[in-house]
Amino acid sequence: MLLILVIFIALIVILELPELLKGKAYRDIIIVTLLLFLSAAYGIAYHLHSEMLPNPNHIFYSLDPLAEYFQSLLQIGDEIQL
Amino acid sequence: MNENKIASRQAAFLTFFLILGTAIIYMPESIAGRDTWLSTLIAVPVGMYILMVIITLQMMFPGRNIMDISELVLGKWAGRILNAFYVWLLFVITTFYLYDLFILLDIVILDLTRQIHYSILILLAAYCIYKGINAVARLADLLVWLVALSLALGIFISIVSGANFSYLAPVLVDWKPVIAGSLYAANWPFAQVSVLIMYLPFISDLAEKRRAIYYGYLIGALILVIRSILVVSILGAEITKITRHPIYQALRLLDVGTFERIDMIFFALLFITGFFALLIWYQGLILGVQKLLDRAEMRYLILPVGLLLVVFTSYMLTVDMEVFARQVRVLPFHSLPIHILYPTIIYIAGKIYKKRNTASRAAVR
Numbered sequence: 001m002l003l004i005l006v007i008f009i010a011l012i013v014i015l016e017l018p019e020l021l022k023g024k025a026y027r028d029i030i031i032v033t034l035l036l037f038l039s040a041a042y043g044i045a046y047h048l049h050s051e052m053l054p055n056p057n058h059i060f061y062s063l064d065p066l067a068e069y070f071q072s073l074l075q076i077g078d079e080i081q082l
Numbered sequence: 083m084n085e086n087k088i089a090s091r092q093a094a095f096l097t098f099f100l101i102l103g104t105a106i107i108y109m110p111e112s113i114a115g116r117d118t119w120l121s122t123l124i125a126v127p128v129g130m131y132i133l134m135v136i137i138t139l140q141m142m143f144p145g146r147n148i149m150d151i152s153e154l155v156l157g158k159w160a161g162r163i164l165n166a167f168y169v170w171l172l173f174v175i176t177t178f179y180l181y182d183l184f185i186l187l188d189i190v191i192l193d194l195t196r197q198i199h200y201s202i203l204i205l206l207a208a209y210c211i212y213k214g215i216n217a218v219a220r221l222a223d224l225l226v227w228l229v230a231l232s233l234a235l236g237i238f239i240s241i242v243s244g245a246n247f248s249y250l251a252p253v254l255v256d257w258k259p260v261i262a263g264s265l266y267a268a269n270w271p272f273a274q275v276s277v278l279i280m281y282l283p284f285i286s287d288l289a290e291k292r293r294a295i296y297y298g299y300l301i302g303a304l305i306l307v308i309r310s311i312l313v314v315s316i317l318g319a320e321i322t323k324i325t326r327h328p329i330y331q332a333l334r335l336l337d338v339g340t341f342e343r344i345d346m347i348f349f350a351l352l353f354i355t356g357f358f359a360l361l362i363w364y365q366g367l368i369l370g371v372q373k374l375l376d377r378a379e380m381r382y383l384i385l386p387v388g389l390l391l392v393v394f395t396s397y398m399l400t401v402d403m404e405v406f407a408r409q410v411r412v413l414p415f416h417s418l419p420i421h422i423l424y425p426t427i428i429y430i431a432g433k434i435y436k437k438r439n440t441a442s443r444a445a446v447r
Contacts, residue, residue, distance in 0.1 A: 035386035
């Protein structure tokens, strides 16, 4: 994951940064930096197997009871597809 | 043609690819067993409704992006909040497409780590997006004939050499799995035509030739119904239910004379349709983020958002058995309301806005 982070960041710096600096697009540079910071934070957390950062998956977990209720309502099985 | 303009015919091809997407491989409605084709058929109107709403809305505000329309008719903050929900949906669906394509590649061909898979797919898609919307549409224009030919060949071979249509009888013994299957199919792939909302402002001849987009959708839907019939006819209801890639499994069973493993020929078809779905959603996401952040240029967002997708797909979607079950069973309750409500709310608000505008103009006169 760390290697992928480095490759993507290098690509962004090589391909996009000169143009943004040339155009003095500082707001755009801030947006790119924030996106990279977010990616780096989650990428490092993934690499370290850390659960510290909030996982967007929890939104889906919170909907599990609704899905289970729907399944029980229609009496459908819980086959797991392989 | 202008670099940022596409024709309705090309948008129809994109719709066709979007409908086939990865759903042609995974068959989320297979829970319905021998009535899977019925589930597919019942789900078709959901996408048709969304398509009608977004096209009508675009015709009411020609040349404007949905996110601009949303802010115009609902007010800046209410519009932005609604737009943020849709951008979130674009993000989630794109991660799932990335994951689906990785699983297909991982099971069938390659043996790389998942992050490398994700990165290759994202960089490939990013290259296409860098070339512009017109280039993506022309790619669809070019490949649609290859895909159509492969599909026709696949359907022909399946009917001649492996299909046993008695597996489809009796029809509709139990309606409950059919309803469940149709909900799953409505969410994936039919409701996903909502992403076309991001492309509609780029269509140069929408008013005159919008019917082509409906045809693209209906042909895609017809192919999915035929797929459901053929897969169950080849594998039988029970195996279809428990197989991860039913269409691929069905193709593996087919022999043509002395030719074996003809599934590898069709792998290209399955990959192209899946990749196009990823490409369309990824580009939709870039356009959505650009509008949400109110930026004039989208080019510099392509790679940072791509990296975000790679990282979040790795972080969010880890345990495969859990991911697929959640994607089919739980995601409809998260995504389907946004797919349907987002364009519907803006459409209703747009109607009210237009009515008020007309009334105030009449009062001024």
